Amino acid sequence: MKKEKRCIISPSILSADFTCLGDQISETEQAGAEWLHVDVMDGHFVPNITMGPVVVKACKKASSQLIDVHLMVTEPGHLIEDFVSAGADLLTLSIEAVEDIEAGIQQIKELGCKVGVALKPGTSADMLMPLLPWLDLVLIMSVEPGFSGQSFMPEVLEKTRMIRSELDRVNPDALIQMDGGIGAETIMQARDAGVEVFVAGNAIFKHPDGIGAGIEALREKLDNF
Numbered sequence: 001m002k003k004e005k006r007c008i009i010s011p012s013i014l015s016a017d018f019t020c021l022g023d024q025i026s027e028t029e030q031a032g033a034e035w036l037h038v039d040v041m042d043g044h045f046v047p048n049i050t051m052g053p054v055v056v057k058a059c060k061k062a063s064s065q066l067i068d069v070h071l072m073v074t075e076p077g078h079l080i081e082d083f084v085s086a087g088a089d090l091l092t093l094s095i096e097a098v099e100d101i102e103a104g105i106q107q108i109k110e111l112g113c114k115v116g117v118a119l120k121p122g123t124s125a126d127m128l129m130p131l132l133p134w135l136d137l138v139l140i141m142s143v144e145p146g147f148s149g150q151s152f153m154p155e156v157l158e159k160t161r162m163i164r165s166e167l168d169r170v171n172p173d174a175l176i177q178m179d180g181g182i183g184a185e186t187i188m189q190a191r192d193a194g195v196e197v198f199v200a201g202n203a204i205f206k207h208p209d210g211i212g213a214g215i216e217a218l219r220e221k222l223d224n225f
Helices: 018-030 053-062 077-086 100-111 129-134 154-170 187-192 211-223
Strands: 008-011 035-041 066-072 090-094 114-119 137-141 174-179 198-199
Touching: 008 129, 008 211, 018 035, 018 129, 018 211, 035 090, 053 066, 053 077, 066 114, 066 198, 077 090, 077 100, 077 211, 090 100, 090 198, 100 129, 114 129, 129 154, 154 174, 154 187, 187 198, 198 211
Parallel strands: 008 035, 008 198, 035 066, 066 090, 090 114, 114 137, 137 174, 174 198
Antiparallel strands: none
């Protein structure tokens, strides 16, 4: 029997105002967002540099939300323990950035942290299939990783359906997350394809009526599913 599907909103702090990050995190929690998404970029795997364990530690202090960290980092093994110690509840590795993805997954699990694997838009689902039994989460990137504010790429939806179908067979408790261009206009396309965790940045933090209204606009769409 398939598990009941959930709809989790994970605001991406990459789009937040860092001059008042703590207050903005609190607003997301008060508005009902269960998770908080942290994108870690190294300027190598993607052409941008963002934040490190100190930001994760600050998020953990500011919130009781699940801290969801995506390591867009080449060979991140030397950083994993630091992020777990800082308070990451879930660490996601980019499959294209890690030579030995199985060793990375094992390292995270041995530290008592949940583990995910991410795929860029052009990466085949076939690379991921052997790993599915070990994962807590699969992250489908619906934009090219590296910058916020990009447009949603609907061509990833078929890959998402394939992965959800296989997860239902071998690991039904695992979640599918999507990140990139998620907003009120696109969230139902993702939902229909089997996504359960929705990473949204600009749709929340740049909403003209504020953070709460941004989350409510997404939740309204999901509640009508």
